[in-house]
Amino acid sequence: MNNSNINLLTLRDLIKKLALSRSTIYRKLKPTAKGYDPTFPKPKKIGPGSVRWVLSEVEQWIIQQTSKNYDRDEFEHLHL
Secondary structure (H helix, E strand, O other): OOHHHOOEEOHHHHHHHHOOOHHHHHHHHOOOOOOOOOOOOOOEEEEOOEEEEEHHHHHHHHHHHHOOOOOHHHOHHHOO
């Protein structure tokens, strides 16, 4: 595997890409939080006090989120 092809995102990049707040992202990462999402991409430590997210993992998570089979009851109130 050629590591030079791995694209990394900063937290700021991740916030822009997902249109989520910083606190929402950290809730998705924290197992004891109400909004915890075990499928959410984990940050990779790249140095002291420095983490990044792997772009391909983030994109895969987005695909998973958009392809979920939602229960019809969740959308009944929308009158689609």
